[in-house]
Amino acid sequence: MDFGSISWPEGVELVPVDQRIGRRGSTIDLMQALETIARAVAAIGGEELYLSSNLRITKAGSPALNQNINNIADSEVVIYFLRNDEWTALPSSRYKTVTNNISAIADHIEATRTIARHGVMSLDQIYSVNVLRLCTPGERDWREVLGFKRDEPVDLKVLKMRRNDLARKHHPDLHSMVSTQMAEVNAAFDAARREIE
Secondary structure (H helix, E strand, O other): OEEEEOOOOOOOOOOOHHHOEOOOOOOOOHHHHHHHHHHHHHHOOOEEEEEEEOOOEOOOOOEOOOOOHHHOOOOOEEEEEEEOOEEEEEEEOOEOOHHHHHHHHHHHHHHHHHHHHOOOOOHHHHHHHOOEEOOOOOOOOHHHHHOOOOOOOOOHHHHHHHHHHHHHHOOHHHHOOOHHHHHHHHHHHHHHHHHHO
């Protein structure tokens, strides 16, 4: 799982902070929430899980465990993942805490699995209709988008590091850029990964 600062999908209304609610039921900690969402995404065939939030991220690229996640003013979360070669975004801003919003997305995924188990709709039908797809960017070569020279050797480790660096550099909330730039980086990463694997 990769982590980054919040990148809210275009066209999705953000619940204002003063209208967010507490979640009833048992409370879970951040690690439990992350494990739950990772299992939920894997259960529907998702991969390349990326958590976009306002959590403080360590230099190693994971959430700092010593932060008070109940005091983060902006508790919204977006889970991005790759499923059937398409990026999907599932946002949640209903709850007052990051962990509750992560749990809400995991609950949503479990609900879609229940729908599929009962034969009402398949997962492919659900995820082609009811979730956000990231736009497909232009036709630039992945090496150009990711900043690699034509003859530069690239392995998966270097590729992931470059994508993470560009995600921090081109993040729409940090640099007032449009989300299509981040979508182009993600699409270039996917094309590169397919080519080098």
